[in-house]
Amino acid sequence: MKILDNQYAKNFDFIMFFTVILISVIGIINLYGSLSLNHKDFLDPYVIKQIIWFVISFFIMSVIITIDYNTLIEAAYYIYGFILIFITVVLLKGRITHGASRWISLGMFSFQPSELMKIGLIFALAKYFTSYENKKGYSLKGLIVPFIVIIIPVLLIAKEPDLGTALIVLFIGFIMVFLAGIKKSSMAVLAGIALVVGPLLWFRLKPYQKSRILIFLHPAKDYLGAGYNIIQSEIAVGAGRFFGDGFGNGSQSTLDFLPAKHTDFIFSTFMQQFGFLGGLVLIALYFIVIIRGFKIVYRAKKLQGFLLGGGALGIITFHAIINMYMTVGLLPVVGVPLPFFSYGGTSLVVDMSAAAILLNISMRRYKFQS
């Protein structure tokens, strides 16, 4: 198989590729700038680990780009099943961190298999919907299998408990159903169910999950408790003002006022350092990635590519918007990383894989013409 076939090279979305790389590099630089003042070290384990993860995900990305996505979709159910088993194992004997058994330890690195589920899910659904294509839109009956495919990992992940990831998996599943086509009447019924089940779910939430939502509504209510995160995050963002405090000068992160500053709240540390101006640039970069993604999905020639690309784009877009919304107080705090930017191997691998899938699709859109 020729990777650098002229046709491939011509259709390879370099803009998206380089934007993703650029965001990752800015992310690593930003990570360095957000280190605590009292142990700022060029060889900081956070930075080193992230660079290693970047290399790893770059490798994975290359592998995914190389293999024809159609081949990958053939193996979709195996991928899905494998990851599902993985999650079950984690649930049964995963390491306990933050009161949740969502991590698996791999020596120096730890890994969150539930993140991988997102990739597994989009493959499985893409395969299912191509295998059972319904041009008039699916009825509820036709959605039973996809529903099961979606709901099993969602419940498992929610059980970990990782409500944020579970919800995102649910959303991604829904987006794919939406793209595959759903009857309007079925849509209405689903909306109705969501309206009924949603409030009931409230009573199933853990106390800290409830308080996160309550705090989102009234952050000042619990200044030093659950509201602390969001208030500190808003302070960090606001303090950046137009030009920012400058690289390495984000006091909220360097002095550790911002919790989860390397992961969930990395955007806030960036905003304090680089201000509104830097924020515009970063959002523009994400916008480029997402819009290129939309273009790729739009231009996809086969339903497999369309659905798989839509799902992959959904992963990146959900991550980006939910994370940024959460850090500026527009959404409750859920543990969602900023794609390519947050510290953490799993999320980097997943988002890079999603980008790789999109690049893969873009590259091979004229495959059948050549």
Add this chain to the structure above:
Amino acid sequence: MSSQYNENGILKGQKNRINLLAVIVTILLAILIVRLFYLQIVEGGYYYKLAKDNATRVIYLTAPRGDILSKSGKIFVDNESSFNIAVILSRVKKKKTEFKFLAGLMHKNYRKILQKVKKEEFLPPYEPIILIRNISIKELSKFEVNKLFLKGFFIAKIPIRHYPFGKMGAQIFGYVGPVSSTELKEKKYGYLNSSDIIGETGLEYYYQKYLHGKDGEKRIVVNSKGEPIGNIVVKKPVMGANLYTTLDFSLQKLAYKLMKKREGAVIAVNPKNGKILAMVSTPSFNPFYFSEGISRKHWDSIINNDEHPLQNKGIQNALAPGSTFKAVASLAALSLHLITPEEKIYSGPTFKLGNAVFYNWNPNQNSKVNLYRAIAESVDTYFYSIGVRIGIDQLADYAHRLGLGEKTGIDLPDENPGFIPTKRLVYKRYHSRWYKGSTLSAIIGQSYDLVSPIQLLMAYSAIANGGNLYRPFLLQKIVSWNGKILKEMKPKFVRRINIKQKYLNAVKKGLCGVVSKNYGTAINARIKGIKFCGKTGTAQIISKTYSIYDIKYIPRKYRDNAWFVGFAPLNDPKIAVVVLDMHARFLGANAAVIAKKIVEKYLEQKGLWKPPLHKKNEKGKKGGKNKSKLPSFIYTSF
């Protein structure tokens, strides 16, 4: 463009959905930008400040308060270091065990310590909380020995007000206390921090602004755990300025020694400029207990003491001047040509006005007396006969000329203006018509007359110095820490009292007779070689139904107040003294003797007088029982 790919298995509807999603995502990102604009541009300054506040801790460094000194620089009030046990909660690992250990070690109640911590709970965890104040050296060493087991606890050295002479002059210097939240809101205290102490009374209050100095600031950059990181910016505190009073150290000490066991006040002043040389009020209190916030129990005991230890009786207390008022009455009568000094008026044991009978203090009085004798012997009936001829408003006019019934303007808070009756004022204040008989009471300083000791003193000073009324003052100068004189008090001349010199001289002659003549009422106050002039007074608390002999059966608070006010030497007055001995154990007791001792001491210091030889020997013995050698029963007043 969309329809051409339909043959590849992708529906147009599906493509439209992609477009819809792209629009939604774009809108969502636009909302994000709007939100960022709001947080960073609209509210950016606010959040910037919050971030800075987050990371900087301002620790106010309380400026050491200025000292209060005597004229010559002897310390009345200064600061000393107190040792306090403080804790930084975030550094204590096992709160319960460590607090219990500390409580046991210091013999304190564990629960009380916990309460203190609870009270300060709103403080951030890195802020030290003072647990036990002002520990002794013994306790300090106990703490130091066990320091290893007390992580997070430390000794905080805090300057505390120190009073080397305890209760002496406490009302004059005043006390300090932690600033209250209401005081903090006052505009004039804008420079204070919540941890400051503030002058609450006396000079501490009056010159608070100077004594306080400028608080310093320590800005520490801390991380979220409160651990100091990075640079510390310090604004050094500027020490409060030192207050040099006009008080004469040894005179002040003597005055307090003489008054310690009594209730009343003594003030000595330079009659020619109003500089106060000594001022005490008794009984007194220990201001030390106020500086850290006084306990409820202690406060109640001070407040409920009916001898009012907190009151500066020299200026905040207005009462009947008694016979000391006769000097004023004499000046009025002379100026109004009702009498001449030499004119003899018959004065019997009683004086009848209509149906009312007015008594002379001495029932044996039965002769014609002139003004000199009338003053020296304090003949009431002489003044009654003036009283029937003088109008109360005329009398009040002369009292006012001498500054009675108005604030003297001394540099101390809460001065009592007193009250000198006129027909109008009495009606206004008591809704009572003026009776002629009341004038007879008023002329001997009874009934409605209310003056404060300082007023009386300044009035007599004006008589002594030839008619100049001065504003009394305690402040000599305020000197900053680097020796700069910030404020210097110049004597303030209020006005000429506008009474002819010859009348003043006549009254002065009478006043000298009080001490020098054998029939005078203050013969025990004679100072050899010095013309000491003055006037005794006894002011009734209730009407005279008790005879002098059953004094010990009269409840204390109904016993008469004894006065003496005088000056010396006659021709070139150097000192004027007022003594108020309230509810004196023995009628008229010793007020004049107290004044005499003070005058002697002062003139001796000035080299104007030497104690007679035999007295010196007595001093040399210092037998220990040499406490104010006052005769236990001297019958002086009236």
